[in-house]
Amino acid sequence: MAIMTVLSVAKVPQLSFLLIVAFLSLSLGGSLLIGESVQASSLKLQALSTGGPIGTLSLVIFHKVIGQAVTHFRLLHV
Template sequence: MTVLSVAKVPQLFFLLIVAFLSLSLGGSLLIGESVQASSLKLQALSTRGAIGTLSFVSFHEVIGKAITHFRRLHVWMLIGLGVLIIYFYQYSLSLFHGH
C-alpha cells in the first residue's frame, strides 16, 4: 500500500487493489482454517514460506522503494522504530504469559 500511495495511483485503482488483496487474504485464511495440517513438517514449511514472502515484500518492495523517495536517515529511523515496537510487543507478551 505504501508503494501505491507513493506512486500516486488513481483512487479507484487503489481501492480495487485493496479489495483484491483483502479478498485473497480472507480466502487464504478460510482455507487455512478449514484444512487441519496434522503434519508438523507441513506446518513448518508453510510458516517458513509465509515468513520468507513477508520478508521479501518488506525489504525489497517497501523499504527498497521508500529509500528512493525519502531521505535515508528517515527510512532508517522508521526501521528502527519498527524494530523497537516489535521488541516491546514481544516483551509485553512475555510479561503477560509469565515466561
C-alpha cells in the same frame, strides 16, 4: 498496508487504488479462510507450511534488498 501506502503516495487514480485494495483484501481473506479450514495433523506439514514463507522472505531480504543495496551504496552504509 505497505503496498496501499506506496500506491497512495504515488498518486494512483482512485478507482485503480480501490480495485487493488479490494483484490488484496479478498486474497488475504481467502488465504485466512483456507488456513483456518485446513487442519494440519502432521508436524511435518506444519513445518513445511511455516518454513516455506520464512525461506522465501529470507531470500527476498538477503538477495534482493541487501544484495542490490550493496551495489548502489558503500558497504559501510548498508
